[in-house]
Amino acid sequence: MSAPVPVTVGLFTGTDPPRLLGGRCTACGHHHFPRHDICPYCASDATEAAELSADGRLWAWTAVTHPPPGYKGSVPFGFGVVELPEGIRIVTRLTESDPGRLRVDQPVHLVLDRLHVDDEGRDVVVYAFAPDEPSS
Amino acid sequence: MTAVEVAGIGLHPFGRFEGATVTDLGVAAVRAALVEAGVARGGFQAAFCGTAYGGVATGHKVLGALGMTGMPIVDIEAGCASGAAALMLGSNAVRAGQYDTVVVFGVEKMPRGIIRSSFFDAWQEEAGFAATPAYFGLRAQRFMRASGVTKDHLAAVVVKNRRHGVHNPDAMFRSEVEADAVLSSRVVCEPLHLWMLCSPNEGAAAVVLRRKDATTGDGGVGGIEVAAAVLRSHLPGAVLSESTPLAGLTDDTLPTPTTLAADDAYEMAGLGPRELDVVECQDTDAARELMSYEELRLCPPAGAAEMLDAGVTSVGGRLPVNPSGGLLSKGEPLGASALGQVVELVRQLRGEAGDRQVHGARVGLAHTVGRGANAGVVVLRRS
Numbered sequence: 001m002s003a004p005v006p007v008t009v010g011l012f013t014g015t016d017p018p019r020l021l022g023g024r025c026t027a028c029g030h031h032h033f034p035r036h037d038i039c040p041y042c043a044s045d046a047t048e049a050a051e052l053s054a055d056g057r058l059w060a061w062t063a064v065t066h067p068p069p070g071y072k073g074s075v076p077f078g079f080g081v082v083e084l085p086e087g088i089r090i091v092t093r094l095t096e097s098d099p100g101r102l103r104v105d106q107p108v109h110l111v112l113d114r115l116h117v118d119d120e121g122r123d124v125v126v127y128a129f130a131p132d133e134p135s136s
Numbered sequence: 137m138t139a140v141e142v143a144g145i146g147l148h149p150f151g152r153f154e155g156a157t158v159t160d161l162g163v164a165a166v167r168a169a170l171v172e173a174g175v176a177r178g179g180f181q182a183a184f185c186g187t188a189y190g191g192v193a194t195g196h197k198v199l200g201a202l203g204m205t206g207m208p209i210v211d212i213e214a215g216c217a218s219g220a221a222a223l224m225l226g227s228n229a230v231r232a233g234q235y236d237t238v239v240v241f242g243v244e245k246m247p248r249g250i251i252r253s254s255f256f257d258a259w260q261e262e263a264g265f266a267a268t269p270a271y272f273g274l275r276a277q278r279f280m281r282a283s284g285v286t287k288d289h290l291a292a293v294v295v296k297n298r299r300h301g302v303h304n305p306d307a308m309f310r311s312e313v314e315a316d317a318v319l320s321s322r323v324v325c326e327p328l329h330l331w332m333l334c335s336p337n338e339g340a341a342a343v344v345l346r347r348k349d350a351t352t353g354d355g356g357v358g359g360i361e362v363a364a365a366v367l368r369s370h371l372p373g374a375v376l377s378e379s380t381p382l383a384g385l386t387d388d389t390l391p392t393p394t395t396l397a398a399d400d401a402y403e404m405a406g407l408g409p410r411e412l413d414v415v416e417c418q419d420t421d422a423a424r425e426l427m428s429y430e431e432l433r434l435c436p437p438a439g440a441a442e443m444l445d446a447g448v449t450s451v452g453g454r455l456p457v458n459p460s461g462g463l464l465s466k467g468e469p470l471g472a473s474a475l476g477q478v479v480e481l482v483r484q485l486r487g488e489a490g491d492r493q494v495h496g497a498r499v500g501l502a503h504t505v506g507r508g509a510n511a512g513v514v515v516l517r518r519s
Contacts, residue, residue: 011259022383034382041373060376062273064325065323068266070258071266071267091381124262
């Protein structure tokens with residue numbers, strides 16, 4: 001059995017738990033994602049790599065009910081925004097695809113989610129957030 | 137600075153037109169505007185064409201088909217605000233004295249279904265991040281939380297705009313809908329149902345602009361001045377901005393591109409939102425219209441629901457919004473959308489809008505916003 005492959009390189013680690021690969025600007029102090037050489041918020045080039053927290057809180061959520069252009073996974077899937085303690089909000093897939101089972105500020109954590117299996121039989125994975133507690 | 141007036145307007149209806157090319161649509165709109173303005177070949181010195189999906193040299197193809205080339209022709213992509221960007225460039229060039237007369241037009245034939253955009257990286261498409269209605273749904277959810285807007289309000293926006301659209305012969309959908317039917321249409325991306333989203337489609341719109349004291353033209357209707365035509369992009373930081381970033385900051389006080397453009401436009405026109413008589417705004421989805429009330433400063437923060445409930449924004453109210461039926465009735469041909477709004481406002485300010493006429497309208501505002509981010513705000517005033 002082959003190891004999973006990331007949908008793209010440089011966005012997240014394959015560690016357990018996985019981490020998002022962001023950056024931090026030493027001039028303005030803001031974190032950013034994905035990693036940029038130039039701070040997207042203050043245009044300084046005084047940035048450094050930073051792995052972001054794997055734990056956050058749900059800020060907004062919905063579900064995608066029809067396959068969007070170029071999508072290779074299944075529907076429905078959860079989609080939303082998670083706020084991390086670094087003061088950054090991340091656009092992300094969610095493992096919960098029923099909007100009625102989610103609530104604002106719900107604790108969530110980072111996981112790797114299987115999108116599809118590629119031509120070589122490997123799982124293609126992307127980052128997603130999952131509720132800490134099983135949904136009631 | 138020189139004043140700029142609208143000398144002529146032209147529109148190809150918005151809808152689906154099998155067999156017509158994007159050039160055909162553009163020719164119909166541009167020719168109509170030129171005829172109304174009394175401008176013939178050689179009578180304009182520059183042309184500006186907005187389109188997002190038209191492809192290379194779209195404006196050149198349209199003017200080539202009309203046998204009218206040789207002048208600078210500028211093709212412009214600014215997403216949903218492409219036509220507003222064209223209008224900004226064209227009107228400013230006339231205002232600055234570079235040209236006496238210009239043609240500004242927008243054309244589009246949209247692909248069917250959820251719009252595929254070259255904006256997204258390959259991995260974003262593969263992972264489902266190119267789900268444009270999902271971003272609308274997330275934005276609607278946050279807006280509803282902050283403003284007290286409910287799903288019933290979203291349905292009421294659709295009911296209002298479709299009611300207006302009944303009287304617009306150039307709209308795609310010309311039947312009224314009931315709120316219950318809107319709410320029972322299928323959920324696309326919670327909280328948005330299918331009928332709360334506009335349909336991408338096809339169409340073209342054109343205006344001839346002219347220096348107000350120009351003597352080069354030999355006719356035209358005139359009487360409507362372009363008081364402001366503004367395009368702005370986003371400030372970085374808002375995660376659900378139309379710039380569609382992968383992340384953002386927790387600062388919720390950043391002005392949106394729409395507010396940046398509106399404030400510039402009010403200053404340029406020397407008036408404020410209270411002076412407006414009629415508005416055409418971006419109702420890509422029903423929540424987007426209500427957000428626009430706030431962002432354009434038509435109501436105080438969290439005041440959109442009350443404004444809608446009180447009938448203020450219906451034809452017959454104090455400030456009708458989308459008397460044309462909006463994108464929810466007309467559909468959205470990206471490049472033509474903003475200039476379609478301008479054509480509607482010109483008709484309204486001339487008193488030529490028939491059964492959807494906003495009586496006594498003298499000042500109108502047109503608003504488009506979309507990916508980029510690009511936000512366009514145009515203010516027209518009857519002289």
